[in-house]
Amino acid sequence: xxxxxxxxxxxxxxxxxxxxxxxxxxxxxxxxxxxxxxxxxxxxxxxxxxxxxxxxxxxxxxxxxxxxxxxxxxxxxxxxxxxxxxxxxxxxxxxxxxxxxxxxxxxxxxxxxxxxxxxxxxxxxxxxxxxxxxxxxxxxxxxxxxxxxxxxxxxxxxxxxxxxxxxxxxxxxxxxxxxxxxxxxxxxxxxxxxxxxxxxxxxxxxxxxxxxxxxxxxxxxxxxxxxxxxxxxxxxxxxxxxxxxxxxxxxxxxxxxxxxxxxxxxxxxxxxxxxxxxxxxxxxxxxxxxxxxxxxxxxxxxxxxxxxxxxxxxxxxxxxxxxxxxxxxxxxxxxxxxxxxxxxxxxxxxxxxxxxxxxxxxxxxxxxxxxxxxxxxxxxxxxxxxxxxxxxxxxxxxxxxxxxxxxxxxxxxxxxxxxxxxxxxxxxxxxxxxxxxxxxxxxxxx
Ligand code: ADP
Numbered sequence: 001x002x003x004x005x006x007x008x009x010x011x012x013x014x015x016x017x018x019x020x021x022x023x024x025x026x027x028x029x030x031x032x033x034x035x036x037x038x039x040x041x042x043x044x045x046x047x048x049x050x051x052x053x054x055x056x057x058x059x060x061x062x063x064x065x066x067x068x069x070x071x072x073x074x075x076x077x078x079x080x081x082x083x084x085x086x087x088x089x090x091x092x093x094x095x096x097x098x099x100x101x102x103x104x105x106x107x108x109x110x111x112x113x114x115x116x117x118x119x120x121x122x123x124x125x126x127x128x129x130x131x132x133x134x135x136x137x138x139x140x141x142x143x144x145x146x147x148x149x150x151x152x153x154x155x156x157x158x159x160x161x162x163x164x165x166x167x168x169x170x171x172x173x174x175x176x177x178x179x180x181x182x183x184x185x186x187x188x189x190x191x192x193x194x195x196x197x198x199x200x201x202x203x204x205x206x207x208x209x210x211x212x213x214x215x216x217x218x219x220x221x222x223x224x225x226x227x228x229x230x231x232x233x234x235x236x237x238x239x240x241x242x243x244x245x246x247x248x249x250x251x252x253x254x255x256x257x258x259x260x261x262x263x264x265x266x267x268x269x270x271x272x273x274x275x276x277x278x279x280x281x282x283x284x285x286x287x288x289x290x291x292x293x294x295x296x297x298x299x300x301x302x303x304x305x306x307x308x309x310x311x312x313x314x315x316x317x318x319x320x321x322x323x324x325x326x327x328x329x330x331x332x333x334x335x336x337x338x339x340x341x342x343x344x345x346x347x348x349x350x351x352x353x354x355x356x357x358x359x360x361x362x363x364x365x366x367x368x369x370x371x372x373x374x375x376x377x378x379x380x381x382x383x384x385x386x387x388x389x390x391x392x393x394x395x396x397x398x399x400x401x402x403x404x405x406x407x408x409x410x411x412x413x414x415x416x417x418x419x420x421x422x423x424x425x426x427x428x429x430x431x432x433x434x435x436x437x438x439x440x441x442x443x444x445x446x
Contacts, residue, residue: 001025003072003074003076004020004028004074005065006029007084008040008078008080008082008083009031009380010380013369017029027046029041032059033051033053034053038374039374055380059083075099076100079103079291081293085290092106102312103291104267109290115157115160115287118287122261125261128283129199140176150200152173155200156168156170156179156196157198158196159197160195162191164234168183170201205229205277206436209272209273210225210272211293212262212267212271213270213307214267221259224251225242226242228295230439231436233445238337270291271289273288274287294386303329331391332390332396334397335387337383338368338417341382342414352373352376353371354373354411355409364387428441
């Protein structure tokens with residue numbers, strides 16, 4: 001592999017460019033007309049404008065991306081996260097064009113991408129589930145019967161859902177019919193797939209996910225867990241590793257589930273298996289993401305393993321450079337997603353950054369793509385930067401994060417830095433007692 005095209009933008013594109021550089025591989029950035037000043041377009045060895053601001057006409061426009069790869073002579077494409085990263089059709093086209101897709105095969109993506117299909121695979125692999133419908137629910141009568149068996153509250157989920165969208169919590173029988181039809185309609189409109197299923201809704205779970213990495217020779221290793229329980233509208237805001245509630249034995253048990261699932265489909269590449277965990281530390285399979293995730297740095301920080309570099313190596317056919325025994329967890333890492341948004345209303349806040357200075361020091365990592373004088377555009381996700389800190393203990397990491405957030409200067413626009421500072425000092429978070437409903441219960445979000 002000599003040249004990699006990065007089919008993405010922003011911080012993850014910058015992250016991938018760094019990995020390419022270190023491996024001595026040339027990088028090609030693609031950018032929309034709105035992103036000409038994004039750091040990713042400036043840092044890559046080559047940059048190609050592929051269309052207007054609208055994602056559909058640029059970062060999601062497969063013919064333009066393939067043409068950019070062919071024109072630049074790239075022999076591989078890294079999809080990052082979001083955009084086309086979980087699009088099996090795109091992976092298939094790459095294969096047909098003799099371009100290595102840095103990720104699993106289209107077949108593996110199809111088996112694990114849609115939630116209903118993934119649940120079938122996970123069931124075969126022996127993973128634990130919350131009580132719920134076995135497959136997609138075809139009628140309101142079946143939904144009612146299923147909900148009655150499970151007991152309220154239940155959650156309806158769109159098979160094609162993602163990013164916290166496509167879910168409806170139902171507390172009582174009378175509300176089920178409306179929720180069922182709305183969920184189906186919304187799912188059809190948003191994901192082009194009206195399939196929904198239903199499962200028990202856990203009131204105060206933790207979100208625990210396992211990072212896995214697998215090569216094309218059948219080696220699958222898990223790299224421990226991340227706790228992503230600080231969420232707003234089912235979307236992650238702060239992530240950390242390890243989870244403060246788990247010991248080595250429990251970690252191995254959950255890790256083994258993730259490895260079993262990957263094994264079931266002969267998976268290769270990076271992947272994340274997501275679980276909910278109840279008060280008794282029972283875990284339940286939720287879904288698998290077949291790509292690198294936003295929060296991957298916290299795992300890198302405590303394992304010392306470069307996940308993006310490893311993704312590229314396994315895509316080239318190399319064997320995993322580490323075994324399960326080599327993976328050792330050291331210290332504690334926390335990531336805060338720094339977004340261009342109002343810290344109270346969370347309304348997006350694009351605009352020009354008139355002053356910018358990022359924090360530093362031992363154990364402080366900043367993965368971003370903006371700089372002094374950069375204008376944040378309104379067309380994409382509002383995340384600017386990920387601030388990641390690493391320390392010996394969770395307590396020290398929280399303190400370090402607080403110091404780093406206070407050092408961060410981003411003027412001219414609003415960011416959620418003040419929000420993060422408030423969350424960090426909340427007793428439930430400090431004591432590690434928070435569930436996925438923490439932000440709501442503590443009054444940070446309505
Ligand atoms: P997405 O694909 O949108 O990320 P997930 O299935 O990963 O959806 O769920 C996202 C979040 O939604 C979880 O982290 C959790 O907070 C909440 N959630 C999902 N299923 C349940 C459930 N059965 N009970 C309670 N919360 C749930």
